[in-house]
Amino acid sequence: MPAAASVRSALESAFRSAALGGIAALVLAVPLVGLETLDTPQGLGIAMRWDWVAKAVAIIVLGRLIIALWPAIPGTHLRIWVGVGLVTFIAIAADWWNGRPFRVDRLVAGLAVGLVLQAIVALRARFQSRNGREAVRSPAAIRLDRWLAVALIVCAALLPLTPLADRYIIDLGTTILIYVMLGWGLNVVVGLAGLLDLGYVAFYAVGAYSFALLARDFGLTFWECLPLAGFFAAMFGVLLGFPVLRLRGDYLAIVTLGFGEMIRIVLINFQAYTGGPNGVRSIPRPTFFGHPFTDFPEDGQVPFHQLFGIEYATFHRIAFLYYVILGLAALTFLFTERIRRLPVGRAWEALREDEVAARALGINPTNTKLTAFAIGAMFGGFAGAFFATRQGFISPESFTFIESAMVLAIVVLGGMGSQVGVAIAAVVLVVLPELGRGSVAALPGMFPEPAATVVRVALGLLPDFGIDLDLGRIRMLLFGGAMIAIMIWKPRGLLSRRDPSVALKVPVRAASGAGGQ
């Protein structure tokens, strides 16, 4: 009896929530989608689209019903199959409704996706039960992480040599790596030191213009300018740091936001020097240590392809740029990973956790915060110099607030303070909008072969409502949806776990201590 009663009450509350959702949807849908403006001979007319309203309400009611009943389904595995079954059913029903023939591949897709999900859940459960939740991970887990990182770096390094590397892929990889590097740089300021910086793009701009102007006016090369760009950006970091030392949270965010805009506006208005809105043109392209990537070298220069005795190809330059940013990003990773475990890194985290307590322990907040600003800015400057040489042309338009927001989103979604999380978030946030270029039907073609088949099979689950889903038109919607999804399921970022900077090896020490006595 109690079981039956609880089922009845669950059903009751589910239907009540569905009904309430339906009423709210009706109220919202009538003005939002129900009204259609018509161009009549008398002027602007209005017609009602009751069918649209009905569809919207039906979707909301069914959706609420499913969400409300979802927790009542016992067991994760059953939930997977109910969910997949529902989607498959909708896809098949949509075919039938539109008078199209029945497609077996929809059933296959449902089965495949369900099995994969079940496998993932099973693996995760096993992994979690073995790993537990202790703050210090087992040496095996850390070793696994290290191997994973090495494997990823090797894959990244070999990518241009594989047949699937075309211009587009390598360009995309370069863009991702720029954002990874910016993310790691900003992570020092936001993730470790806890200083919310909304104007990070300013340092990116300082780095880019440092290189562009030094190259234009003094003829310095990229490799000579790179350290200078980092240095100038770091100086600007200190310049920003000084006035904001006493600010925290919202107030700090506002001032840094203003600083970012100031740099951009100065760049626009300091026409005599920066070229204003026209930007800086013909920034020297990178050379392979003095050997340019060109088919028509100037007198006395040996181009790259002659140096190695190979055919000229534009791909060489793109691959070289890719390797440069890969190296810079690796440098950033090693540097930040190392400094986090040094006293200054721990002091950053202490200031983030509790500034008053940190001061009471003798930590100088001024120096510590300025170091964080300077180091974060320095990596922004490096990335900026690289950006300038890659584009060959820069203008203030490349350094708008949206760039700061993008980098900040990468840091926050990645999990504040987590290096690997930041890298994953950068990949997701750069690739996601790229996937949206083109229609759904073209989606499998954007992946290399084994992945393409997977995507093709999974797409069998997508209901066909007779609308051509042009992803290009909804790509920013997907982008926003993905960000919201991450914040719902992973509110502390994709990888929120923090590895302690030092650990006390308790068991080892206890054993040796006992032996010594």
Next chain:
Amino acid sequence: MSAPLLSVEHLTMRFGGLTAIDDLSLTADRGKITAIIGPNGAGKTTVFNCLTGFYKPSVGRLALNHEGGEFLLERMDDFRITQQARVARTFQNIRLFPGMTVVENLVVAQHNKLMRASGFTALGLIGWPSHRRAERAAIELAHGWLERIGLVDRANDEAGSLPYGDQRRLEIARAMCTDPVLLCLDEPAAGLNPRESAELNTLLRDMAAREGIGILLIEHDMSVVMGVSDRVIVLDYGRKISDGTPLEVRSDPAVIRAYLGEDYAAGAGA
């Protein structure tokens, strides 16, 4: 014995029209535990905030003497007071770094020592031996303190996940890791059960004897105050109304009046 470790002379702290501390003079010695007690709002924590540089006193001279020389605390920044004058403190409402592990909390406290050893980060980045040695020593020191406060098995857990009593002891150990000569404890026994506060008594006596530091103690728990203090100073409305051994203070009519009211004091006197 020449000058006392700490000598406070004519300390006055005004907030607008309110005088929180009024012409207070006191001293504290090495190896001794000096308790400051008084009713709520008597200005006890304000004394600590003046000593540790969180407030700048309106009037007064706060002199601290140790091997490194004489330091006038009223002229120093809060973090320099810990760094150079070697005064450490804990807080009434515990202020650990909750997201960092227990052992990290203790290593952060050795920041200045480690910064020098890591060549202000430059040497640390290239893994210079002096830095590695210093870090090992820092972990060793932290380990020693964890053994003394009985938290070795929680060393790698997040500090925020510890029970209240453990957090209190960890905060004391963290303050001790800054290598102080004067330790200011703001209500260390608040929220502890009788067994924990007895353990705290032992720890405090032990620290005063072994490390030879001076301890200033604000406390409401009379079992702690009477059990461990060498000297008790009683404040009321920012003024010192009594100063002496626990026994002397306990029978001082002025103290009874401040704590229990005029009538009770008259009754007890009669």
